[in-house]
Amino acid sequence: MLGLIPGAWAATVTATIDRPAVSMGESVTLTITVEGSQVGRPNLPPIPNFTTGPSTGISTEIINGQIRQSFTYELYPTQPGDLVIPSLQLNLGGQAIATQPITVKVMKPGEAVPGATLPSSFVKLVVPKTNLYVGEVIQLQVQVYSQEGRINQYPQLPADSGFTIGKWEKPTEQRVAVSNQAFNLITFRVPLTAVKAGALTIGPVTQPIIVADRSRRADFFFGVPQKEVRLMAEKIAAVAVPPPPQNAPPTFAGAVGQYSVTAAASPTTVAVGDPITVRIQVTGRGWLDAITVPPQPQWREFKMYAPNARIDGADQNNTSGTKTFEIAVVPQSVSIKALPPFAFSYFDPDAAAYRTVTTPAIPLTITPSTGGNMPLPQLSATNANAPKPMSDIAHIKVSPGVAMVSAPLIRQPWFIGLQFLAPALWLGLVLRRKRRESLANNPRLRRRREVQALVRNGIVQLHKAADENRPDEFFTRLFRTLQEQIGERLDVPATSVTEAVVDERLRPAGLGDSVCRALHELFQAGNLARYAPVQTSHELQALAATAEKTLRELQAWEVKR
Amino acid sequence: MIRWCAGVLFVLVLLSARAADVNTTFAAGNQAYEQGKFAEAAALYRAAITNGAATSGAWFNLGNAEFKVGNLGRAIAAYRTAEFATPRDAALRANLAFVRKKASGDHPQPGAISSGLRLLTANEWATAASAALAAFFAVLAIAEWRGVRGSRTSLVCLAAVCLLLVGVAATSFYETYMSRHGVVVAKQIAVRFGPLDDSQSAFQLSDGAEVDLLDATPEWWQVRDRQGRVGWARRADIAAVSP
Numbered sequence: 135m136l137g138l139i140p141g142a143w144a145a146t147v148t149a150t151i152d153r154p155a156v157s158m159g160e161s162v163t164l165t166i167t168v169e170g171s172q173v174g175r176p177n178l179p180p181i182p183n184f185t186t187g188p189s190t191g192i193s194t195e196i197i198n199g200q201i202r203q204s205f206t207y208e209l210y211p212t213q214p215g216d217l218v219i220p221s222l223q224l225n226l227g228g229q230a231i232a233t234q235p236i237t238v239k240v241m242k243p244g245e246a247v248p249g250a251t252l253p254s255s256f257v258k259l260v261v262p263k264t265n266l267y268v269g270e271v272i273q274l275q276v277q278v279y280s281q282e283g284r285i286n287q288y289p290q291l292p293a294d295s296g297f298t299i300g301k302w303e304k305p306t307e308q309r310v311a312v313s314n315q316a317f318n319l320i321t322f323r324v325p326l327t328a329v330k331a332g333a334l335t336i337g338p339v340t341q342p343i344i345v346a347d348r349s350r351r352a353d354f355f356f357g358v359p360q361k362e363v364r365l366m367a368e369k370i371a372a373v374a375v376p377p378p379p380q381n382a383p384p385t386f387a388g389a390v391g392q393y394s395v396t397a398a399a400s401p402t403t404v405a406v407g408d409p410i411t412v413r414i415q416v417t418g419r420g421w422l423d424a425i426t427v428p429p430q431p432q433w434r435e436f437k438m439y440a441p442n443a444r445i446d447g448a449d450q451n452n453t454s455g456t457k458t459f460e461i462a463v464v465p466q467s468v469s470i471k472a473l474p475p476f477a478f479s480y481f482d483p484d485a486a487a488y489r490t491v492t493t494p495a496i497p498l499t500i501t502p503s504t505g506g507n508m509p510l511p512q513l514s515a516t517n518a519n520a521p522k523p524m525s526d527i528a529h530i531k532v533s534p535g536v537a538m539v540s541a542p543l544i545r546q547p548w549f550i551g552l553q554f555l556a557p558a559l560w561l562g563l564v565l566r567r568k569r570r571e572s573l574a575n576n577p578r579l580r581r582r583r584e585v586q587a588l589v590r591n592g593i594v595q596l597h598k599a600a601d602e603n604r605p606d607e608f609f610t611r612l613f614r615t616l617q618e619q620i621g622e623r624l625d626v627p628a629t630s631v632t633e634a635v636v637d638e639r640l641r642p643a644g645l646g647d648s649v650c651r652a653l654h655e656l657f658q659a660g661n662l663a664r665y666a667p668v669q670t671s672h673e674l675q676a677l678a679a680t681a682e683k684t685l686r687e688l689q690a691w692e693v694k695r
Numbered sequence: 696m697i698r699w700c701a702g703v704l705f706v707l708v709l710l711s712a713r714a715a716d717v718n719t720t721f722a723a724g725n726q727a728y729e730q731g732k733f734a735e736a737a738a739l740y741r742a743a744i745t746n747g748a749a750t751s752g753a754w755f756n757l758g759n760a761e762f763k764v765g766n767l768g769r770a771i772a773a774y775r776t777a778e779f780a781t782p783r784d785a786a787l788r789a790n791l792a793f794v795r796k797k798a799s800g801d802h803p804q805p806g807a808i809s810s811g812l813r814l815l816t817a818n819e820w821a822t823a824a825s826a827a828l829a830a831f832f833a834v835l836a837i838a839e840w841r842g843v844r845g846s847r848t849s850l851v852c853l854a855a856v857c858l859l860l861v862g863v864a865a866t867s868f869y870e871t872y873m874s875r876h877g878v879v880v881a882k883q884i885a886v887r888f889g890p891l892d893d894s895q896s897a898f899q900l901s902d903g904a905e906v907d908l909l910d911a912t913p914e915w916w917q918v919r920d921r922q923g924r925v926g927w928a929r930r931a932d933i934a935a936v937s938p
Contacts, residue, residue, distance in 0.1 A: 268895050269888065293912075298889045329889030376895070388895070423925045424888060424897050443923040527793050528786035530728050530759050534721050534743075535752030538780050538938060543821045544868050553825060556832035563839035 145171030145226045149233035151219070157241045159366040160253045161208040164219060166233065169202045171226055176205060183217045184209040210366065211240040243367055255280040257289075257341045257367040264336075264372040266328045269390035270483045271421050271453050276322040276339050278365065279312060283345035289322050290341070296334040296374065300325040300451035325451045327421050328374035337369035377481040383490050387428035389480035391420020397476045397493035405501045409462045414441075414476055414493075417456040422448055427459050432474035436463040470500045578625065585622040589615055589689065593682045600674035608674050609660045612681055616656060619688050633657035643693045652684040721748055724756060733763035751780040755787055758794070767798040767903040768880035772934035775878070779871060779938035782813045798903025812863065817871040817938075824864040827857045875908035877916060877933040886926035890915035897926040908935060 145168060152163040166176060178186055186207055195202045211217055219236040243256055260275040276289040288302045303323045310319045328334065347361040377390065396415045404410055416425055427441050441459040448455025463473070473496040482489050543549045573580045592615035599608040614628075621628035624639055636645075636653045659677055724739030737760035744753050758773035774791040781787060815823065831853050838844065885896040890912050900906070900920060906928075910917035915927045916935075 294891070296889075296891070296893070327888065329887070329894040330891055331893070331895075388897070421888075426898060426924065441922055445923070527759055527762055527790040530725060530756040531752035531786075532725065533752055534718065534748055534750040535755070536750060536780050538749040538751065538754070538776070539816070539818055542868055542872050543818045543825075544864070549821070549825070553828060556829040556836065560832045560836040560839060563836050567839060567842075 145169060145231070147224050147226070147231045147233055149219070149222060149236060151236055151238060154237070155239035155241065156211065157245065157253045157256055158211060158214050158243050158368055159256050161210050161363060162238055164207045164209050164236075166205045166207075166222070166224075167202065168205075168224075168226070170200060172201050173203060173226065176222075176224065178207050179222070181209065181219055183212050184219070185212060186210075208363075210364065211238065214240045214242045214368075216240075254282055255343055255345070255363070255365055257339060257365040259337050259339055259367045259370055261326075261336055261370060261372070264370060266334075266372055266374045267390055267481060267483045268328050268331050268374050268376045269388060269421060269424060269481075270374075271325050271327045271391065271419070274324050274326050274336060276324075276341065276367070278320040278322070278341055278343070279310070279317040280320065280343060281315070281317055283343045283363070285320060285341070285343050287342050289339045291324075291337065291339055295336065296328065296330040296332070297326040297336070298329050300327070300453065303450070325453045328372075331374050331376050334372045334374055335369045336372055337367055339367045341365045341367070377488070381488060383477075383479040383488055384431060385428040385477040385490060386479035386481070386488060387426045389416075389420060389425050389478070390483055391418055391480060392482055392484070392489075393418030393420065393425075393478065393480050393491065395476065395478045395491045395493055397473075397496065399473050399496045399498070402497065403499040403501070404465065406465055406468055409439075409464050410473070410498070412461045412463055412473065412476075414459040414461065414478075415456050416459075416478060419454045420480070422452040422455060422457045425457050427461065428478060430474070430476060432477070433463065435466055435470055436473070437466060438463050465498065465500045468500050468502050470498060472497045581622055585618050586689070588618050589685050592618075593678075593685065596678040596681055597675070600671060600678045603671040603674065605663055605674060608678070609663045612656060612677070613660050615681070615685065616653070619685055620653075623688060623691065623693055625693075633661075645691055646687075649684055649687045649691070652680055652687075656681055656684065718748070720746065721750075721753055721756075724753075724760070728756065728760055728763075733760045736760040737764060751777045751784070751787075754780075755784070755790070758790060762790075762794050762797075766880065767794055768878045769934060770794045771798065771903050771905065772878040772880065772936050775876070775936045776938070778813070779816060782816055795903065798901070812867050812870060815867070817864070817867040820860070820864040820867040824857070824860040827853075827860045831857045871938055876936045877906050877908045877918065878936060879904040879906065879928070879932060880934045881932040884928055884932045886918060886920075886924070886928050888926060890917070890927040894927070898924050900928070906933070908933070 147169075148167045150165050150167070152165070156162050164178075175192055186209060192206075193204045195204075209219070217238050217240055219238065221235045222233045224231050224233070243258055256279050258277045258279070260277060262272055266272065274291075278285060278289075285305075291299055293299070301324070305320050305322045307318060307320050310317055326336065342362050342364050344360050345363050347359045377386075394417050396417075397412060399410050399412045401410065414427065416422075422445050430438070439462040441461040443457060443459050445452050446456045446458060475492040475495050477490055477492045479488055479490040481487075573583065592611055595611050596608060596615070599605075599611065617628040617631040620631045620635060620640065624631075624635070624643070626639075633654065636650050636657070640653070641647075641650050656677065720739055720743040724736045724743060727733075727739055728736035737757055740753050740757035740760060744750075744757065754773050754777035758770045758777065761767075761773055762770035771791065771794055774787060774794065777784070777787055778791065812820075831850075834850070834853065879900045879902055882902050884900050886898050886900055887894040888897050898920070900918075904920060906918040906920050908916050909919055909925065911930075914930055916930055916933050917925065918928050918933065919925045
C-alpha cells in the first residue's frame with residue numbers, strides 16, 4: 135500500500151506509462167495521477183522485474199477548482215519479456231484505491247520495438263568469443279549508441295565475474311546509421327582475462343548518460359534541465375576451460391596467447407662457476423603479466439638463479455608487447471660447449487593447441503675455474519681480524535627505544551608554517567631596502583617623512599612643555615615645528631618661513647581661512663611671549679591643542695600647484 | 696582554576712599509569728624471551744605495541760621473538776617496521792639481513808640510492824631539508840641586512856644543496872608513507888591471477904618473500920614480487936609494512 139497523506143474524499147487515482155514497449159536499457163515513465171485530493175508524494179513499493187531510477191517528478195494543476203497531481207517515476211526493466219507493473223494500492227482518507235495493472239513489453243537490445251522507433255540511446259556488448267580458455271585475454275567492447283546526451287563516466291562492470299578487468303582504453307566516437315536513424319557511437323574497450331574455469335558471465339554493463347529532462351520546464355537562466363539515465367546492457371554468458379592437461383609440453387608454464395622468443399647470452403667465455411647473463415625476450419599477444427620462465431630440462435648442467443623481468447613496449451594493460459627475463463646461469467662443467475636451446479611453450483587459444491618455440495643454442499667457451507682445485511688461500515692478518523659471519527640474531531633490546539612516528543612532519547601544519555619564517559624575514563628585509571631606495575630617489579618624500587616624525591615628536595614636546603609650564607621652550611618648539619611643517623608643504627627652506635608666508639603663499643595656494651587664522655594666532659602668540667613672557671600652564675595647553683589641530687590640518691592639506 | 700588544574704593532574708596521572716602499564720608489558724615480554732618462551736614474548740610485545748608502546752625496541756624484540764618461533768616473514772615485517780624509526784641501528788640491520796638470508800623467499804637488494812635514503816628517517820630528511828632552506832634564506836637575509844651582495848657561486852651551490860635535500864626528503868616521504876610494501880607470513884602461498892579462490896595460481900611465494908602492494912580488495916592484496924610478477928594474495932597471508 136502506498137503511503138499517502140489524505141486530503142479529501144471522492145478522489146480518483148490512475149496509473150499510466152509513457153509507452154507500451156521499450157528496449158532493455160531504456161526506462162519507462164510511470165505516472166500516478168491523483169484527482170480531487172491533495173496528497174504527499176507516494177513512496178513506490180518494490181516492483182518485480184523493475185528498478186526505480188533516481189528521477190521523479192511532481193506536477194500540480196488546478197482546473198475549475200479541482201486539484202490534479204501527477205507523480206512520475208522512471209522504471210528500468212531488469213529483463214526482457216512481457217512485464218507487468220502490478221496494481222498499486224493507495225490510501226486516500228482511509229479509503230483504499232487501487233490502480234490498474236499495466237503490461238510493458240520489453241525487447242532485447244537492438245530488437246525493433248513494436249510501434250516505436252529505436253530508442254534514442256542504447257548500449258550493446260560485443261565480445262569476439264564466448265568459449266574461452268583460462269588465462270586467455272579478450273577485448274570487450276561496450277558500444278553506446280546515443281542521439282543526444284553526453285557521457286562523463288566509464289561503463290560499470292561487476293567485479294566478481296570470474297574475469298580480471300583491465301584498464302579502460304580511451305573511447306572512440308563515430309557517427310553511424312541504425313535503421314535509418316543517425317547515432318553517435320561511442321565505443322569503450324577493455325581487456326578481460328578469464329581467471330576461473332566454468333560458466334562465467336560478462337556484464338551486465340551499466341552506462342550512465344546525461345540527457346535533457348523533458349519532463350521539467352526549461353529554466354530561464356540555466357536552460358534545459360538535465361538528468362542522469364542509466365543505460366543497461368544484458369550480461370553475456372561465457373564458458374572458460376583450462377588448457378587441456380594432456381599433451382601439455384614440459385616447458386609449458388601457463389602462457390596463453392601467441393608468442394615468439396629470442397635469447398642472448400653474455401659473456402660467452404667464462405670460467406666454471408662464473409655467471410652468464412641470459413636475456414630471454416618473449417614477444418606477442420596475451421597476458422604478459424602472467425608469463426613466467428618455464429623449467430628448462432636441458433639446462434641441467436647450469437645452475438639457474440631467479441630471473442628478473444620487465445615488460446617493454448606494451449599497452450597500458452600489458453596484453454601485447456615484449457617481456458624480457460634476465461637470468462643468471464652458472465656453468466658447472468668445463469665440458470659445456472653451448473647454452474642449450476631455450477624452449478617456451480604456450481597454448482594458442484585460436485588453434486586450440488600447444489605451441490613450443492625454441493631459440494638456437496648459444497656457443498660458449500668454458501674454461502676451468504682458477505680456484506677450482508686449488509687450496510683455499512690462507513687468511514691474511516687483516517682477514518683474520520674480519521668479523522665472522524653471524525650465527526644468530528642480535529639480542530633483544532632492554533629499553534623500549536624511540537616511539538614510532540606515524541604522522542610525518544611534512545603533514546604537520548606547524549612544520550609547514552615554520553618553512554615560511556626565514557623566507558618571510560628575507561622578504562621583509564628586501565622590502566625594507568626597496569623602501570629606503572625609493573626614499574633616497576625622492577627627496578620630497580623623504581622630507582615629508584622626516585617632517586611627519588618631527589611634528590609627531592614636536593606635538594608631544596609641546597604638551598609636555600605646557601604641562602610643566604615652560605613657556606620659553608614651548609614657544610621655541612612651536613615656532614620651529616610650524617616652520618618645518620609649512621616649509622615642507624611649500625617646498626621652501628624652513629628658516630625662510632615667517633608669519634607673512636601665511637598670507638603671501640598659503641592662502642593663495644588654497645589653505646582654508648580657519649587654518650590661516652589659527653596660524654596667525656599661533657605666530658602672534660609666539661611674538662607676544664617674547665615681550666610678555668608670563669603665561670599660565672592652562673594657556674599653554676590651549677595653545678598646544680590649537681597647534682596640534684592646525685598642524686594636522688596642514689598635513690592633510692595639499693598645495694595646489 | 697583549581698578544577699582545571701585537578702583535571703590536568705588527573706589526566707597526567709592516568710597517562711603515566713598507562714605508560715607504566717605498557718612498560719610493564721614490554722618488560723614482561725623481555726622476561727618471557729629470556730626464559731625461552733618466545734611465543735609468549737611475541738604476544739606480549741604485540742600487546743605492548745597495540746596498547747601504545749609502538750616503539751622501535753618493541754618492534755625489534757617482536758622480530759626477534761617471531762624469528763625464534765620460526766615465523767620468518769613476521770620477523771622481517773617487524774624489523775622493517777622498526778627500521779622506519781631507527782634506520783641506522785646496526786643490530787637491526789644485522790638481524791634483518793640475517794633473517795632475510797634464512798628466509799627462502801626473495802628480498803630486495805637495495806641500490807646505492809635506496810641505501811642512501813635509508814640513512815635517515817623521512818622526518819629526519821624533512822628536518823634536514825627544512826634546516827637547509829632556513830640557512831639559505833638566513834644567508835640571504837643577513838646579506839640584505841648588512842647591505843652586501845653574497846658570492847653568486849656560493850648562493851647557487853647553497854640553493855642546489857637545498858633543492859637536492861628537498862628532493863631527497865620528498866622521495867623519502869613517498870617511500871615511507873605513500874608506497875606500500877608487504878611480507879609473506881605463511882609458509883607457502885599461491886599467488887593467483889585474480890582475487891578469487893577459484894582463480895588459477897600464477898606463481899608461488901614462500902615465507903619471508905617481500906612484495907610491493909599495488910591494489911586491494913577487502914580480502915585480497917594485489918602484489919608484485921621482485922621479479923615483476925603480479926598477482927593476488929589473500930590478506931591473511933601478507934603482513935603490510937607501514938610506519
